[in-house]
Amino acid sequence: MSELRDLAGEPVFGVALTIGAYALALRLNRRWKWMHPLFACTGMLIVLLLVADIPYEDYSKGGEIVSFFLGPTTVALAVPLYKSLLTMRRRLKAIAVGVAAGSVAGLCVSSLVVLAFGGSKELLITLLPKSVTTPIAIELSKQLAGNAPLTGVFTVLTGLLGSMFGPALLRLFGLRSDLTIGAAVGTAAHGIGTGRLARESEAQAGISGFAMSLSGLVMSLLGIPLAIWLPIWLR
Known part of the structure; x- marks a missing residue:
C-alpha cells in the first residue's frame, strides 16, 4: 500500500x-x-x-x-452538430426559442428555490450555471465569486440525472422525436446528456450539442445580471 x-x-x-x-x-x-x-x-x-x-x-x-480535455471534447461535439445541420435548419427558430425559454426557466427556478430557502448570494451564484457545460459553469462561478468546486459538483450531478432519466421521462410523456429529445436533454443536461445521446442517435446528439451551446450563451448573457440583481429585487 x-x-x-x-x-x-x-x-x-x-x-x-x-x-x-x-x-x-x-x-x-x-x-x-x-x-x-x-x-x-x-x-x-x-x-x-x-x-x-x-x-x-x-x-x-x-x-x-x-x-x-473537457474543452476539446466539448468542441468535438460540433461533428454530430454539423451532420444534423440540415434537419435543424428547417426548425432552427423553433429550436432556438425552445432552448432559450428552457434556459431562462431553469435560471429562474434555481434562483427562486435558493432564495425561498434563505440561501446566500454565494450559493445562488454557485447553483445558477449548473445546467450549462462544466467548463463554462466553473468559469462563470469563478468570475462571480461563487464556489467553483461546488459548482462543478452540481453541474456534474445535473448532467448525470438528466442523462439517466431525461430521455426515458420524455418518452413516457409521448415526446419521441429526435428534435424534442435532443433539444431538451442538451438544454438541461449539457455535455453529459449529449454524450449519452451520442451512443444512441447521432441526430439527437447533434441537436443536443446545438442546444447545449445556445444554453451556455444564454447563461453567460443572463446569469450574471440575474445573480447580481435578483437578491436586490426580492429584498
Missing part, C-alpha cells in the same frame, strides 16, 4: 487510474444500462482513494490533465 501512495504523487497515476476506472465503468454500463459510466467511475475513484489513503491533491496532479 505504501508503494501505491508513493506512485500516487506522479501525474501518470491520476491519468491511468481515471482511464482504467472509466473503462471498467463502460463495461458495467454494457451489462447494467441504468448505471451511468461517469457515476460508476466517480464512485470507484472515491472508494480507491479512501481505501488506499491517497490524498486528493496527489490524484489531481493527473486528474487535471484529464480535465484539460
